[in-house]
Amino acid sequence: MMTAIRLGLAVAAFAAVASEARAQASTALPFAVGERLVYDGRVRGIGGRGTMWIAGPVVVRGVPTYELHFDFTARVGPLTVSQKSTSWLDPERMAAMRFEKRERHLLARRDESVELFPDERRWRANNGDAGISPTSAPLDELSFIYFVRTLSSASDSTLRFDRHFDAERSPTLVRMLGREQVSTPAGSFNTVVVEMRVRDPQHYKGEGTIRFSISDDRCRIPVRIESNIPDAGNVVLTLADAGPDTLCSARLARR
Template sequence: MGGKYGAIAEGASFRASSRERRSRAAIRRAHTRDASASSDRRPESLPLYPNRSTPRRSGRGWRVKLATISRLAVFAAATATSSWGQSPTAAAQTVVASTAKRAKVPFGAGERMEYDVKFGALRVGNAHMEVVALDNLRGRPAWHTAFWVQGGNFLYRVNDVYESWMDAETLSSLRFVQELEEGGKDVERRFEIYPERAIFIQTSKKPQKEEKSVSQPLDDGSFLYFLRTIPLVVGETYDFDRYFRPDRNPVRIRVLRKERIKVPAGTFDAIVVQPIIKTKGIFSENGRAEVWLSDDERHIMLQLKSRLKFGSLNLYLKSYFQSPNS
């Protein structure tokens, strides 16, 4: 590949908001509770250029755009009991995480990608996605991934966090959490997913009830990581009946072409895919969203573009940190 991954673009140092710091604290507490053998830390990104000021916009259209950025990025990024199962002791967790069979994947704990978010030519925010750790969840080793998107102006801001836990052996989704802060309103959704029973429970909703799922479920956040594990052949179309809400299946992936692109992180050979999901939004067949993945075994998301009625929403990779274990 032609580019050098690393912190080489403007504003590469991520400054956490108070909401993000709270979310990170929650993640770390969960990691302590569901600890694994992995404790690697990524190197810090260094700011090489000053941040540009965020342009001022107003009106309902601006609010819609910012909320849509979050939905867009998370899919790409870039879609039995009333409480979560009790975790075993830390020692038992370490044994499970270190000895259980794992699927071969091109990522590991500590991998992190950081993006500029733009509406047309205007920079409106930041996003980053990260493999937080190899956790233990209900006695299974599970990849814990997280996606943050932040942006807005003095009138309207978005600060969303999406977390996924997927079985390290089957890559099936086990838990999916959304914490959305948009325009001063907070929404939290939590799902416990049970692949062996093909059900899910929305634990943040009352009354809690079992709902039908699929046998190898994926959620919004875990789908892109799954996509990174499969071969992609130009001209092929792949259908997956794996979204954890069955009425939204199949998810279709069209492999469109290969091309060389330039993003803030560098110049890279890329393979371009079009995800299509049963929705009226960005990933509908008329949404024409495209995702650029690195044309190598890692399939890192380099760029994401969508064409909507009110303009284009785009993500551009500005820095990449490889897992210390890769």
């Protein structure tokens, strides 16, 4: 009887320690539920608006996740360019569980919905496509941005990640280019400049480049994002506001 009691206490203690470790791991991330970042956007000289925010937690197949959102809208003449992406990210493993995307560009309309199964290293799209993932901690194009926020490395260094859920879209190369000060409507920031090279034959006809200026502090906020939207052109997003619920909003220097 005493042996059983001691065993039970040991199991309970281990579970408590494991739970605390998981909580600390999530807390250590530079983002959390409630973060909301608003951006002024420019595409072909036309103004637009972008928003990144985190909702949740949302349970996906028994796993608590952060529901990551990115919305961008701009009008180009009589037409509207819009992109809406949602990723369900397990913050403990930094593994995506589900991804959805809806694009409306000048000459194209695209919809994507994918279920990811990290433990099984596979994925399945709603259009019937399916494949094997190169890792048990897969990412999609939106959750990859949040993953990049967790990285730290020396300038002029290049990191390789085989983390995209679709093996044909790996590797992703992340290069730390240096540091620069960026002035935005939300304030002036010392930033780390990061270049991400992604493989995406459908969108970029081979390789695409996304450049981030990320605040050089524990917040790791993307202050400026520059990329290309297919059929629309070069897009620059500049931070306009970080909402009051943003993890680090109280520390943003407004100059």
